[in-house]
Amino acid sequence: MGFAQLVLRNLLRARVRSGLTLVGISLGITTIVALGVITAGFKSTAGAFVQSGGADFMVAQEGAADMSFSTIPETVVPQIAAVSGVAAARGALFHFTRAGSNPLFLLLGVTPGDLAADGPPLVEGRYLADGATDEIVLGAQGATDLNVRVGDALTIDDRVFHVVGVVQSDVLWEQSGALAPLVTVQEIANRREAVSVVHITLASGTKRDEVARRIEDEVPGVVSIVTADDIGKIDSGFQLLDAANVAISGLAIVIGGIGVMNTMVMSIFERTREIGVLRAVGWSGWRVLRMILLEALMLCFAAAVAGSFLGLLAVQAVMRIPSVRGFLEPSYEPNVFVQAFIVAIVVALVGAVYPAIRATRLTPMEALRYE
Amino acid sequence: MNDGRDVVIRCRGVVKAFENGRLRALDGVDLDIGAGEFVAIMGPSGCGKSTLLNLISALDQPDDGEIEVAGHDLRSHRHLNHFRARDIGLVFQLDNLLPGLTVRENVEVPMYGQGLSARQRHARAMQLLSFVGIEDRAAARPPELSGGERQRVAIARALANGPGVILADEPTGRLDSATSGKVLDLLESLRRNQGATVVVVTHDPAVAARADRVIRMLDGRVVEDGSNPRPAVPAAPDARP
Numbered sequence: 001m002g003f004a005q006l007v008l009r010n011l012l013r014a015r016v017r018s019g020l021t022l023v024g025i026s027l028g029i030t031t032i033v034a035l036g037v038i039t040a041g042f043k044s045t046a047g048a049f050v051q052s053g054g055a056d057f058m059v060a061q062e063g064a065a066d067m068s069f070s071t072i073p074e075t076v077v078p079q080i081a082a083v084s085g086v087a088a089a090r091g092a093l094f095h096f097t098r099a100g101s102n103p104l105f106l107l108l109g110v111t112p113g114d115l116a117a118d119g120p121p122l123v124e125g126r127y128l129a130d131g132a133t134d135e136i137v138l139g140a141q142g143a144t145d146l147n148v149r150v151g152d153a154l155t156i157d158d159r160v161f162h163v164v165g166v167v168q169s170d171v172l173w174e175q176s177g178a179l180a181p182l183v184t185v186q187e188i189a190n191r192r193e194a195v196s197v198v199h200i201t202l203a204s205g206t207k208r209d210e211v212a213r214r215i216e217d218e219v220p221g222v223v224s225i226v227t228a229d230d231i232g233k234i235d236s237g238f239q240l241l242d243a244a245n246v247a248i249s250g251l252a253i254v255i256g257g258i259g260v261m262n263t264m265v266m267s268i269f270e271r272t273r274e275i276g277v278l279r280a281v282g283w284s285g286w287r288v289l290r291m292i293l294l295e296a297l298m299l300c301f302a303a304a305v306a307g308s309f310l311g312l313l314a315v316q317a318v319m320r321i322p323s324v325r326g327f328l329e330p331s332y333e334p335n336v337f338v339q340a341f342i343v344a345i346v347v348a349l350v351g352a353v354y355p356a357i358r359a360t361r362l363t364p365m366e367a368l369r370y371e
Numbered sequence: 372m373n374d375g376r377d378v379v380i381r382c383r384g385v386v387k388a389f390e391n392g393r394l395r396a397l398d399g400v401d402l403d404i405g406a407g408e409f410v411a412i413m414g415p416s417g418c419g420k421s422t423l424l425n426l427i428s429a430l431d432q433p434d435d436g437e438i439e440v441a442g443h444d445l446r447s448h449r450h451l452n453h454f455r456a457r458d459i460g461l462v463f464q465l466d467n468l469l470p471g472l473t474v475r476e477n478v479e480v481p482m483y484g485q486g487l488s489a490r491q492r493h494a495r496a497m498q499l500l501s502f503v504g505i506e507d508r509a510a511a512r513p514p515e516l517s518g519g520e521r522q523r524v525a526i527a528r529a530l531a532n533g534p535g536v537i538l539a540d541e542p543t544g545r546l547d548s549a550t551s552g553k554v555l556d557l558l559e560s561l562r563r564n565q566g567a568t569v570v571v572v573t574h575d576p577a578v579a580a581r582a583d584r585v586i587r588m589l590d591g592r593v594v595e596d597g598s599n600p601r602p603a604v605p606a607a608p609d610a611r612p
């Protein structure tokens with residue numbers, strides 16, 4: 001019998017206790033995996049938006065609490081366009097509203113000229129006409145969800161739009177939302193002469209980071225968003241997700257660690273005499289310690305596998321919610337699973353070190369006489 | 372008493388006290404046991420027999436005195452676990468088998484860390500189980516065995532790494548006399564066939580009658596040490612019927 005098999009025997013002896021501990025830890029891992037996949041998905045979806053329409057990066061209001069609250073006066077757009085190194089600056093206004101069954105439908109206000117120049121490819125119809133106020137172009141998914149086609153009328157926020165085109169966009173928010181003239185969206189959202197973000201296209205031969213910094217220096221009140229992680233600067237929700245991720249990992253370590261410690265302390269307590277026997281027949285303290293650590297590691301490894309699996313199921317369940325589906329695409333980054341397994345290992349070590357040391361501190365005689 | 376044989380167990384002035392020195396369980400024990408002897412240690416309950424055996428097995432340390440076993444000075448020995456694994460074999464009063472493991476796995480336990488592969492451990496455990504006559508119960512768990520069977524497994528486990536010294540603390544204490552007899556036969560055959568030194572702590576005069584030397588203890592001291600009134604068992608295996 002191999003050493004690992006012997007360790008496994010010990011775990012299987014107290015099936016209920018090992019099982020309950022496993023469930024507890026795997027639920028922690030489930031949360032870490034689900035939240036990780038969703039956070040990563042949200043980041044990559046938002047990252048795609050930063051670069052939407054072939055933009056190199058975007059600019060938003062400095063210190064905005066949420067990306068959709070970001071407000072930049074329309075008059076600032078030409079100022080940004082004038083910064084050296086900027087080839088084009090295109091303002092866009094977010095308006096989240098109910099459409100069909102989706103309570104978080106994104107209506108993006110854009111200048112018709114910008115859309116015609118840099119918009120996502122059309123699958124049907126045409127882009128917005130210059131000067132039109134009641135036209136709308138839908139993302140392909142948005143059109144499917146709302147069951148509308150080119151030529152149909154679509155009412156959003158009591159306003160009747162004519163669907164003139166359907167686009168196929170890599171940016172999920174556009175793909176499951178819609179694009180309408182900026183002036184109209186400003187009116188609906190009651191945010192006149194404002195945009196949420198400005199997408200920047202660089203002049204050839206310029207460096208992105210330099211131009212991004214120059215815009216921040218020369219235009220007051222704005223911040224450059226170059227990567228998805230930068231979105232945290234203008235979206236506390238983003239920061240919240242990151243913080244929640246760290247907090248849940250930390251909690252999982254603490255709670256899981258205490259759970260494992262409890263299980264291991266009880267199991268070592270009950271087996272004190274057995275440990276005395278092992279020492280009496282020649283096992284070193286180190287071998288006993290290894291046995292206990294390996295027990296905890298096996299338990300937590302099983303929990304990590306089960307928790308990862310449950311986490312994936314949880315993501316599948318969350319992705320059934322229409323508003324979530326239109327908001328992010330899950331991103332199964334290996335990092336998320338690596339993090340889950342690291343947390344599991346830390347939990348095992350935190351939980352097992354104390355009982356292991358306690359068990360090896362006892363002399364063989366003390367352990368054997370233990371009642 | 373060792374008739375010029377090599378001394379395998381040597382105790383000099385061994386003292387062991389408990390309860391902050393108020394209870395002197397061993398009060399200056401001097402003892403030499405030679406290679407291949409079959410020794411019974413007797414005495415009333417609480418006289419220190421188990422304490423002495425535990426010190427000889429390095430499960431505990433004396434407060435004073437010297438103990439040398441199989442050429443190892445236990446005070447300065449740095450790897451007592453190696454000593455316990457290879458040089459001695461312990462049989463406890465309670466069999467102390469691990470209930471979660473099978474009989475064979477219990478016999479394998481002392482073999483971990485001895486450089487044997489899993490296959491070698493398996494083979495050696497089966498060999499030992501057939502030596503003690505219960506290879507047919509190899510896959511059973513200890514709770515399914517009778518007391519006598521369990522004690523035989525314990526003997527097989529004690530022999531795992533081929534020790535020269537077998538130390539048994541009331542190995543027949545809970546067995547009926549017929550079963551006791553079989554366990555004793557086994558211990559005797561070890562001495563006879565493998566030249567092992569066997570030290571048995573016992574209450575049972577029937578056990579003592581089979582030893583070739585009986586040591587009597589009282590209040591933590593050796594009070595009598597002599598050859599069995601019965602003629603000593605010859606050392607040569609072929610000299611016995």
Ligand SMILES: Nc1ncnc2c1ncn2[C@@H]1O[C@H](COP(=O)(O)OP(=O)(O)O)[C@@H](O)[C@H]1O
Nearest residue numbers: 369389390396415416417418419420421422423
């Ligand atoms: N670990 C211990 N702690 C306290 N007292 C002990 C301990 N071990 C043995 N004793 C005491 O030492 C004395 C000798 O015990 P022991 O060697 O077990 O006797 P025996 O085996 O001869 O019956 C007894 O009075 C016993 O209570």
Ligand SMILES: [Mg+2]
Nearest residue numbers: 420421422540
């Ligand atoms: Mg005793």
